[in-house]
Amino acid sequence: MDELTDEQWMARARDLAVARKGADPANTPIAAIIVRDGQMLAHGVNRTAERCDATAHAEVMAIRAAGEAIGAMRFPGTTLYSTLQPCGMCTMASIWAGISRIVYGAGRGDVHSMYFEDRHLSTLDFVVDAYKDDLTLSGGVLSHDCARLYYRPWDTVPEEQQAND
Numbered sequence: 001m002d003e004l005t006d007e008q009w010m011a012r013a014r015d016l017a018v019a020r021k022g023a024d025p026a027n028t029p030i031a032a033i034i035v036r037d038g039q040m041l042a043h044g045v046n047r048t049a050e051r052c053d054a055t056a057h058a059e060v061m062a063i064r065a066a067g068e069a070i071g072a073m074r075f076p077g078t079t080l081y082s083t084l085q086p087c088g089m090c091t092m093a094s095i096w097a098g099i100s101r102i103v104y105g106a107g108r109g110d111v112h113s114m115y116f117e118d119r120h121l122s123t124l125d126f127v128v129d130a131y132k133d134d135l136t137l138s139g140g141v142l143s144h145d146c147a148r149l150y151y152r153p154w155d156t157v158p159e160e161q162q163a164n165d
């Protein structure tokens with residue numbers, strides 16, 4: 001079987017998000033998949049609300065699952081696919097995990113500002129400035145399909161949901 005394209009992996013991540021969390025933005029359907037040599041090593045979905053754990057982002061859940069699956073804390077040569085541009089925490093976690101490539105769907109311009117904790121620092125700039133040799137980052141893969149799962153920039157989000165990222 002031919003290896004899947006970035007678009008095909010992203011479609012799987014989006015389908016995983018919807019299968020586990022539904023398509024309502026109120027449930028924060030964010031999913032991440034870690035792939036090596038054309039095979040899925042691990043996956044995760046956002047569990048911050050369910051676990052009362054601010055670090056339980058989809059990417060961190062996938063990194064934890066990948067570490068358990070392969071018995072190592074670093075997994076160079078892997079690609080992490082995420083339906084939403086990773087935050088600073090997840091970008092740093094990816095660096096610590098030795099992930100080689102991040103590909104994301106919806107970018108910060110596609111979604112409500114509640115999804116990003118910073119005012120103007122993009123993880124793209126962060127990685128390019130500080131870690132360009134270790135990690136490459138690209139986005140916009142199926143961005144429209146992915147962005148549909150989240151509150152959009154023009155949406156009015158209830159106050160109580162704004163911490164639910």
Ligand SMILES: [Zn+2]
Binds near residue numbers: 057059087090091
């Ligand atoms: Zn994150």
